[in-house]
Amino acid sequence: MNAPETASKAGNKTITTLKEHIIEIISDSGEGAQRCGQSLGSIAARMGNGIWTTEIIPAEIRPPARSVAGASGNRIRIGSGYVTNGGDQTDLVVAFNEQVLLGRVRARELKPGCIIFLESLWRKHPDLNVSMAYIEAHDRLLAAGHRVIEFPMEQECQLLNADPKRGKNMFALGMLCYLYSFELQMARDQIALTFGKKAQSTIDANVKLLEAGHQWGEANLDFSFCIPATPAARPQIVTNGNTALALGVMASGMELCSMYPITPATSASHYLSEVFEQVGGIVHQAEDEIAACAFAIGASYASKCTVTITSGPGYSLKQEAIGLAVMAEIPLVVVNVQRGGPSTGQPTKVEQGDLMCAIFGSHGDAPKVVMAAATIEDCFYSIITARKIAEAFNMVVVVLTDASLSSSQQPFNRPQFNESWLAPPFDQSPVPEGARAYDWDATSGLARRFVPGQPGGMHTVTGLAHDRDSHVAYDPDINQESLRARSLKLAALQKTLTAPEVFGDEFGDGSGDLLVVGWGSTKGGIEEAVESLRAEGKKVSSIHLRFLQPMQPGIKEIMQRFKKVMTIETNWSDSPDEEIIDESNRRYSSLATLLRSRCLIDVDCWSEVRGQPIKPSTIRRIVLAKLTGKESAPLSS
Amino acid sequence: MNCSATDCLLELYDEQHELEDYQSGVPRWCTDCGDNAILAAVQRLCRDEGLRPEKTVFVSGIGCSSRFPHYMKTYGFHGIHGRALPIAEGVKMVRPDLTVFVNTGDGDCCSIGAAHWIHAIRYNMNLTVFLHDNQIYGLTKKQASPTSPIGTKSNTTPRGSYLDALNPLSVTLGVANASFVAQAVDWIPESLFEIVKAAYHHKGLSFVRILQRCPEWLPKSLDPWMQDPDRIQLLHHENALHLSAGLAKTYRNQLLHDPLDMNRAREIASSEDVIPVGILYQNRDIPRYEETRQTGVLRTTETVRKGFEAELDKYTV
Numbered sequence: 001m002n003a004p005e006t007a008s009k010a011g012n013k014t015i016t017t018l019k020e021h022i023i024e025i026i027s028d029s030g031e032g033a034q035r036c037g038q039s040l041g042s043i044a045a046r047m048g049n050g051i052w053t054t055e056i057i058p059a060e061i062r063p064p065a066r067s068v069a070g071a072s073g074n075r076i077r078i079g080s081g082y083v084t085n086g087g088d089q090t091d092l093v094v095a096f097n098e099q100v101l102l103g104r105v106r107a108r109e110l111k112p113g114c115i116i117f118l119e120s121l122w123r124k125h126p127d128l129n130v131s132m133a134y135i136e137a138h139d140r141l142l143a144a145g146h147r148v149i150e151f152p153m154e155q156e157c158q159l160l161n162a163d164p165k166r167g168k169n170m171f172a173l174g175m176l177c178y179l180y181s182f183e184l185q186m187a188r189d190q191i192a193l194t195f196g197k198k199a200q201s202t203i204d205a206n207v208k209l210l211e212a213g214h215q216w217g218e219a220n221l222d223f224s225f226c227i228p229a230t231p232a233a234r235p236q237i238v239t240n241g242n243t244a245l246a247l248g249v250m251a252s253g254m255e256l257c258s259m260y261p262i263t264p265a266t267s268a269s270h271y272l273s274e275v276f277e278q279v280g281g282i283v284h285q286a287e288d289e290i291a292a293c294a295f296a297i298g299a300s301y302a303s304k305c306t307v308t309i310t311s312g313p314g315y316s317l318k319q320e321a322i323g324l325a326v327m328a329e330i331p332l333v334v335v336n337v338q339r340g341g342p343s344t345g346q347p348t349k350v351e352q353g354d355l356m357c358a359i360f361g362s363h364g365d366a367p368k369v370v371m372a373a374a375t376i377e378d379c380f381y382s383i384i385t386a387r388k389i390a391e392a393f394n395m396v397v398v399v400l401t402d403a404s405l406s407s408s409q410q411p412f413n414r415p416q417f418n419e420s421w422l423a424p425p426f427d428q429s430p431v432p433e434g435a436r437a438y439d440w441d442a443t444s445g446l447a448r449r450f451v452p453g454q455p456g457g458m459h460t461v462t463g464l465a466h467d468r469d470s471h472v473a474y475d476p477d478i479n480q481e482s483l484r485a486r487s488l489k490l491a492a493l494q495k496t497l498t499a500p501e502v503f504g505d506e507f508g509d510g511s512g513d514l515l516v517v518g519w520g521s522t523k524g525g526i527e528e529a530v531e532s533l534r535a536e537g538k539k540v541s542s543i544h545l546r547f548l549q550p551m552q553p554g555i556k557e558i559m560q561r562f563k564k565v566m567t568i569e570t571n572w573s574d575s576p577d578e579e580i581i582d583e584s585n586r587r588y589s590s591l592a593t594l595l596r597s598r599c600l601i602d603v604d605c606w607s608e609v610r611g612q613p614i615k616p617s618t619i620r621r622i623v624l625a626k627l628t629g630k631e632s633a634p635l636s637s
Numbered sequence: 638m639n640c641s642a643t644d645c646l647l648e649l650y651d652e653q654h655e656l657e658d659y660q661s662g663v664p665r666w667c668t669d670c671g672d673n674a675i676l677a678a679v680q681r682l683c684r685d686e687g688l689r690p691e692k693t694v695f696v697s698g699i700g701c702s703s704r705f706p707h708y709m710k711t712y713g714f715h716g717i718h719g720r721a722l723p724i725a726e727g728v729k730m731v732r733p734d735l736t737v738f739v740n741t742g743d744g745d746c747c748s749i750g751a752a753h754w755i756h757a758i759r760y761n762m763n764l765t766v767f768l769h770d771n772q773i774y775g776l777t778k779k780q781a782s783p784t785s786p787i788g789t790k791s792n793t794t795p796r797g798s799y800l801d802a803l804n805p806l807s808v809t810l811g812v813a814n815a816s817f818v819a820q821a822v823d824w825i826p827e828s829l830f831e832i833v834k835a836a837y838h839h840k841g842l843s844f845v846r847i848l849q850r851c852p853e854w855l856p857k858s859l860d861p862w863m864q865d866p867d868r869i870q871l872l873h874h875e876n877a878l879h880l881s882a883g884l885a886k887t888y889r890n891q892l893l894h895d896p897l898d899m900n901r902a903r904e905i906a907s908s909e910d911v912i913p914v915g916i917l918y919q920n921r922d923i924p925r926y927e928e929t930r931q932t933g934v935l936r937t938t939e940t941v942r943k944g945f946e947a948e949l950d951k952y953t954v
Contacts, residue, residue, distance in 0.1 A: 237952040243952070250948065253941075255936065275948055277932040278944040281936075282932065287755075288752055295727035299731040300727070302735065320717055414949055452693075455691040462707070463717050
């Protein structure tokens with residue numbers, strides 16, 4: 001897909017024009033590859049390119065140096081147009097040592113013929129084991145058909161009297177700016193922004209390294225690339241999903257975030273801790289996940305709708321408290337930045353494993369709203385919507401994002417502040433005479449809520465079954481009535497939703513051979529695959545669900561217009577190829593299970609839990625197989 | 638908190654509240670249960686202090702004592718087991734204008750909610766916490782609690798409990814930022830009320846352990862102390878509680894104790910023969926978390942807009 005469009009020669013140098021390229025910068029932890037990658041992404045975005053950056057993170061803070069599992073860095077997909085996901089294999093790598101690179105090779109992340117810039121200092125390393133390992137890896141990579149360029153980063157940085165351990169990343173950034181024909185001034189501006197809090201001397205030193213890297217590229221490389229940009233019409237911001245989430249909290253009118261540290265959710269709270277107080281907000285780090293949730297519930301109860309941000313294990317711990325908020329009808333926003341599970345699982349890796357737990361978690365019938373952000377922009381708006389729903393319906397709203405969205409960066413339209421985001425949606429007029437704590441509406445189950453400070457509204461909320469006065473219910477009819485009311489609120493919300501839009505429906509008939517259904521961070525990958533298959537004439541479309549509970553109306557009708565329906569998800573499903581798996585015991589992916597039970601349609605699924613975002617090429621392969629009926633998973637009848 | 642002129646005027650017109658204004662329903666506790674005595678003392682406090690029912694919140698966990706908010710005609714939050722403190726902290730954090738009480742039992746506070754107890758002391762938010770300590774699980778029908786004396790026969794320890802009891806006073810006094818620690822017993826209403834009152838007036842987390850009888854499951858456990866007034870040690874000090882003539886006559890075991898003396902407080906807390914009653918420790922100078930965390934920013938739409946736009950500027954390309 002990214003074959004060179006044109007190649008031109010200037011002197012003895014070739015400039016190749018590309019539609020897109022995927023670049024990785026990897027190092028040992030602490031050598032700055034992440035910063036280099038993020039900066040490169042931001043510079044490309046400034047140039048008007050579409051980007052998607054993905055963090056490569058080891059599980060430990062300081063894994064052993066030069067270890068295969070210790071790769072730390074960033075992967076940047078740069079495109080001419082809008083980029084919706086991390087894409088397929090890598091076109092070009094800058095590696096600070098050969099061991100971290102081998103990790104990526106073994107993970108099959110490099111494209112055949114990948115261009116590799118490899119730090120050359122190890123060739124002459126005094127430790128023979130190190131130099132031998134380097135030479136062996138170097139030769140093997142060459143033999144495998146990769147184009148290996150030995151890159152003397154440390155040596156060049158030493159010429160500048162810089163600490164090469166700290167400066168190499170900016171030198172690499174300079175070289176990459178040359179390689180991709182980025183304006184050097186944009187890179188200088190980016191450095192000034194990145195190091196904005198540091199002393200001017202730090203900024204100057206980094207700019208010097210950047211320029212040196214650029215010069216090295218100019219003097220030593222006989223090729224370079226150009227990825228023409230098509231700048232967006234509106235101003236763009238570039239953030240990762242957790243920053244977008246935190247900005248969403250800031251703009252949502254909520255004043256308190258109550259949390260406990262957990263990966264990969266915490267960086268949202270880090271950022272919020274930095275900025276929230278400027279607008280009168282507070283981040284409370286509680287003593288544990290349960291307390292974080294209970295604290296949020298207390299604050300919400302007392303009239304200030306609050307958010308608690310967590311990841312899988314923390315979400316599990318909060319279940320009893322979430323059930324309390326459901327029972328007492330206290331608005332609450334809970335964000336679950338999903339990671340691999342169960343238990344500690346894969347804390348830094350992506351998975352969509354918490355959907356069932358989000359919907360069905362908590363004992364008893366505990367209806368709550370479950371939304372899923374599908375893009376980085378969604379991470380921002382979901383929080384604003386979540387708080388509105390929480391307060392309008394006095395419900396718990398769970399927002400699911402994941403480790404991929406949380407740490408990936410992408411440009412999106414700069415949000416335009418809207419005063420109504422801050423408005424308190426609940427009724428603060430005087431409490432009418434004879435008002436009851438839960439005067440459930442017969443049709444919608446909704447009841448007006450009274451909060452402390454309102455004269456005449458006094459009552460004790462309770463997690464016990466209770467009547468309309470919030471008195472402990474001893475009458476079996478009351479339990480039946482109150483569960484009904486809390487359940488109907490979901491239906492009342494569902495009545496306000498519209499059907500999902502069909503992607504790949506140019507003729508507006510919304511029909512075809514295969515419908516792919518997704519939710520969450522797989523959106524970009526699914527749509528890219530669908531688009532490319534449609535370009536080849538395949539009748540495949542997709543829908544992406546942002547509400548998982550309640551589900552939007554019209555989903556069944558859309559599915560019925562397609563010959564086959566399947567979900568693609570990043571959670572577990574049994575493969576029908578397994579010797580002992582058949583229709584009577586196959587466990588489907590979460591969304592497929594939900595759709596099958598709700599719509600009585602034979603929805604198939606494909607999923608993997610490799611801790612990586614599913615690549616568009618993988619989705620293409622799966623979808624093609626399903627379309628042609630050659631898939632390994634036979635369609636059940 | 639500053640009062641506006643309107644608030645002051647409204648104050649003038651405020652009705653005098655009667656005890657009934659704070660009473661809700663008929664308590665469903667057992668006859669002779671110590672919870673009744675605590676309820677009476679707290680309702681009296683509300684009346685005497687003229688607490689506005691709509692500005693008062695009782696937060697509780699789960700257990701016999703945690704039914705407390707249901708019997709108050711104020712706002713109340715009957716939560717889940719062990720989590721009364723973090724819920725109350727959330728309330729206080731965003732609504733410092735409210736008077737917040739916490740009712741928690743020995744299982745609720747010292748067992749399932751122990752983590753929150755330790756940290757609540759450290760936050761030192763302006764909450765009045767009553768530990769209703771009857772040394773047994775009541776609502777789940779007689780299981781040993783962390784404060785059950787060793788050897789307590791219960792449904793989970795039919796041959797007697799195995800471990801020494803946890804001392805809630807010593808634990809509380811061992812945590813950073815403890816600012817008010819007192820002990821009362823349910824059978825001396827006068828001192829119970831005085832201690833509850835002092836706790837209410839303390840600015841910070843006031844922790845009051847109230848030893849109370851459980852007539853159903855441990856009817857005789859406190860008899861040795863009830864029947865021998867000399868085994869009650871009344872603490873008094875000019876900076877703490879004063880003893881009335883009546884009280885001083887009945888309870889002759891009295892101890893002059895400066896509530897700022899932490900070391901002595903810890904010694905008193907660990908008494909075994911006598912039950913110390915009064916204020917063990919009080920330090921008015923410890924910062925309160927809800928005040929420490931005040932941002933000093935007047936939150937208006939304009940402030941939020943400005944702050945938000947400034948952040949967006951940082952990410953705009």
